[in-house]
Amino acid sequence: MASVRPNVRAMTGYVPGEQPRGDQIIKLNTNESPYPPSxxxxxxxxxxxxxxxxxxxxxxxxxxxxxxxxxxxxxxxxxxxxxxxxxxxxxxxxxxxxxxxxxxxxxxxxxxxxxxxxxxxxxxxxxxxxxxxxxxxxxxxxxxxxxxxxxxxxxxxxxxxxxxxxxxxxxxxxxxxxxxxxxxxxxxxxxxxxxxxxxxxxxxxxxxxxxxxxxxxxxxxxxxxxxxxxxxxxxxxxxxxxxxxxxxxxxxxxDQAYLRDIVGKMIATRERMTQAVRELGFTVTPSQANFIWCRRPPEQPVKPLYEALKAKGILVRYMNYPGSGDGLRMSVGTDTEIDRLLEELRRLV
Amino acid sequence: MASVRPNVRAMTGYVPGEQPRGDQIIKLNTNESPYPPSxxxxxxxxxxxxxxxxxxxxxxxxxxxxxxxxxxxxxxxxxxxxxxxxxxxxxxxxxxxxxxxxxxxxxxxxxxxxxxxxxxxxxxxxxxxxxxxxxxxxxxxxxxxxxxxxxxxxxxxxxxxxxxxxxxxxxxxxxxxxxxxxxxxxxxxxxxxxxxxxxxxxxxxxxxxxxxxxxxxxxxxxxxxxxxxxxxxxxxxxxxxxxxxxxxxxxxxxDQAYLRDIVGKMIATRERMTQAVRELGFTVTPSQANFIWCRRPPEQPVKPLYEALKAKGILVRYMNYPGSGDGLRMSVGTDTEIDRLLEELRRLV
CATH class of the missing domain: 3.40.640.10 (Type I PLP-dependent aspartate aminotransferase-like (Major domain))
Structure with a gap:
């Protein structure tokens, strides 16, 4: 296999977010819509x-x-x-x-x-x-x-x-x-x-x-x-x-009317979620997307939270960027899903 | 736009076979199956x-x-x-x-x-x-x-x-x-x-x-x-x-049984089609695919046949390769479609 290009051989390849099957999982890790399409x-x-x-x-x-x-x-x-x-x-x-x-x-x-x-x-x-x-x-x-x-x-x-x-x-x-x-x-x-x-x-x-x-x-x-x-x-x-x-x-x-409807719901949930996660002591960047970026000081590591949530069937995204540190990226879910997330987070922090 | 790569700028781009809409057309130009999927x-x-x-x-x-x-x-x-x-x-x-x-x-x-x-x-x-x-x-x-x-x-x-x-x-x-x-x-x-x-x-x-x-x-x-x-x-x-x-x-x-069924039908039609097109004076290469390659001597050009068939709602593929000449590539259709093709070809040649 000497003929594979060196740049390809040296790559590790992109690792996409986890895509587990099973309808019981609250999936807040890859910024999918919690609502169905039109x-x-x-x-x-x-x-x-x-x-x-x-x-x-x-x-x-x-x-x-x-x-x-x-x-x-x-x-x-x-x-x-x-x-x-x-x-x-x-x-x-x-x-x-x-x-x-x-x-x-x-x-x-x-x-x-x-x-x-x-x-x-x-x-x-x-x-x-x-x-x-x-x-x-x-x-x-x-x-x-x-x-x-x-x-x-x-x-x-x-x-x-x-x-x-x-x-x-x-x-x-x-x-x-x-x-x-x-x-x-x-x-x-x-x-x-x-x-x-x-x-x-x-x-x-x-x-x-x-x-x-x-x-x-x-x-x-x-x-x-x-x-x-x-x-x-x-x-x-x-x-x-x-x-x-x-x-x-x-x-x-x-169907732009349907788009406006579900986007409006997600923005409302995002604002509520931002406020609630802040009240738990996280630094949450004001978001214009369908997820929020949640950080804590280094002495309060977030990776154990990611793992504890996962054990409870709630999947968020742990991300760690060289030079700028780590955090949890949490997608905006339905209000019910976010209530569950907040309930677990309150127990954990 | 100086920044488009020169190799891309110099390309003409791949031209796929025609994909006309309309159910009336007998489409024998891109080797699709004439039968539905399983x-x-x-x-x-x-x-x-x-x-x-x-x-x-x-x-x-x-x-x-x-x-x-x-x-x-x-x-x-x-x-x-x-x-x-x-x-x-x-x-x-x-x-x-x-x-x-x-x-x-x-x-x-x-x-x-x-x-x-x-x-x-x-x-x-x-x-x-x-x-x-x-x-x-x-x-x-x-x-x-x-x-x-x-x-x-x-x-x-x-x-x-x-x-x-x-x-x-x-x-x-x-x-x-x-x-x-x-x-x-x-x-x-x-x-x-x-x-x-x-x-x-x-x-x-x-x-x-x-x-x-x-x-x-x-x-x-x-x-x-x-x-x-x-x-x-x-x-x-x-x-x-x-x-x-x-x-x-x-x-x-x-569903391998369904595959065998429709492939068997297409092979049978291919053999009948090969024989019939040969009888019209074409050189037809024995095919192991779902199309046949049909050629005539240079003094009997095939491009006008492609155009005449198209005018009748039958689409085959005219192909011309530098150094090795041209021909018509005709996909295997249903028996009814091939009967229509042969009927028109008999009128034209």
């Missing part, structure tokens, strides 16, 4: 569940989806690229922009996958630390990367760089910027308009795994200018999205 | 079509699928890698084995996508012509490639290198070999046992888009040794297969 998603899947649809290839360009998304966002459908989850879009972006030994940059702490994408591409990877208040450095230190990632809202913090901050970053940046908006539906504004400008190359990425409650069907997309989408589509596999996922995603985006 | 596929999808399944991430390792596939094939489940279509597996293989400026090799004429995979990876690509009788050269001219592809059965020819020929190739080859077995269920034997040997690195790729009638759900897999699968899984996206596709694929592989 009823129209089920109807759309049923309508496509025929022998003729399953035996034939899907529409390789996902036109029906792109037209609905374009209408919802007020952009050109030719600037939308469909993906098998937004991770697929992140891979496509890496392969479109980053050469061998190229440079990829991300703020840190943030989404861990960015490093793996760089390793697979045999690219260099550089981290730029957030300030203590989760803002960006006044002067961005790596303007000439091949690709720069900003998860916005960010994980694990749940914080967001506002439009002024993004504008400032773009003024300093001499490379394409990926605004990873996986969690943006839980925030008061988004960065789509930056992706439409010809002054900079900005690619907004979105997923249906969080606010649209469709982590199981794997669907994400990019919003950018048509000229950038054209290049990304050469790298995209022609049939990366299946017929049922396309139907589900199209129906989900077409 | 009834157990529909039952499995229905069983997973719940809010809880859709809102949560799928099993990242596809264990249930791998266990069924391992039982059917008599191999170790840890040597099976799941893919979002076998094209996803081909991409994973390229990124696992081929460095920047590395060398990828394929016999020709064959699957056109291999060249695109090389272009995206910024690798060199070399073609080795089949002999006139679709066998391999006695001495393989590029033993030290980073990755060598052999579509077996091959498209567009439908021919297959037998075990003796593969053994001979492996004896000459000093690089991993991909045996792309997209069409192998229509042939009398397969190459899985080569993938289990530690003498060579052989990766067999399979798709559910052809014999299993599931092109719409996008599912493929690799069969190889666990040590190779381990490296491929680092490159694979953790959630490349969705919950409904995994359920469908698992049910499809578990």
């Amino acid at each position: 009823p129209s998603v089920f109807a759309a899947i049923q309508a496509h569940l025929t022998g003729d649809r399953l035996r034939k290839y899907p529409d390789p360009t996902g036109r029906a989806f792109r037209e609905v998304a374009a209408r919802v966002l007020g952009v050109d459908p030719d600037g939308i690229v469909i993906g098998n989850g937004s991770d697929d879009i992140l891979t496509i972006l890496t392969r479109t922009f980053v050469p061998d030994q190229g440079l990829m940059v991300s703020a840190t702490p943030s989404y861990i996958l960015y490093r793996n994408l760089a390793e697979i591409q045999n690219a260099r990877f550089q981290l730029v630390p957030f300030a203590d208040d989760w803002t960006l450095p006044q002067s961005w230190p790596v303007p000439k990367a091949d690709l720069t990632f900003l998860a916005n809202p960010n994980s694990p913090s749940g914080t967001r760089i506002d439009s002024h901050g993004i504008q400032q970053l773009l003024g300093q940046l001499d490379s394409p910027l990926v605004l990873d908006e996986a969690y943006v539906d839980f925030a008061p504004e988004n960065g789509v308009r930056f992706s439409q400008s010809s002054d900079h190359s900005v690619i907004v990425t979105r997923t249906l795994s969080k606010s649209y409650a469709l982590a199981g069907i794997r669907f994400g997309y990019a919003v950018t200018r048509p000229d950038i989408a054209y290049e990304m589509n050469k790298v995209r596999d022609s049939y990366n999205c299946d017929v049922l996922a396309l139907a589900a995603a199209t129906a989900a985006l077409d | 009834p157990s596929v529909f039952a499995a999808i229905q069983a997973h079509l719940t809010g809880d399944r859709l809102r949560k991430y799928p099993d990242p390792t596809g264990r249930a699928f791998r266990e069924v596939a391992a039982r059917v094939l008599g191999v170790d489940p840890d040597g099976i890698v799941i893919g979002n279509g076998s094209d996803d597996i081909l991409t994973i293989l390229t990124r696992t084995f081929v460095p920047d400026q590395g060398l990828m090799v394929s016999a020709t004429p064959s699957y056109i996508l291999y060249r695109n995979l090389a272009e995206i990876q910024n690798a060199r690509f070399q073609l080795v012509p089949f002999a006139d009788d679709w066998t391999l050269p006695q001495s393989w001219p590029v033993p030290k490639a980073d990755l060598t592809f052999l579509a077996n059965p091959n498209s567009p020819s439908g021919t297959r290198i037998d075990s003796h020929g593969i053994q001979q190739l492996l004896g000459q080859l000093d690089s991993p070999l991909v045996l792309d077995e997209a069409y192998v269920d229509f042939a009398p034997e397969n190459g899985v046992r080569f993938s289990q040997s530690s003498d060579h690195s052989v990766i067999v790729t399979r798709t559910l888009s052809k014999s299993y009638a599931l092109a719409g759900i996008r599912f493929g897999y690799a069969v190889t040794r666990p040590d190779i699968a381990y490296e491929m899984n680092k490159v694979r996206d953790s959630y490349n297969c969705d919950v409904l596709a995994l359920a469908a694929a698992t049910a499809a592989l578990d």
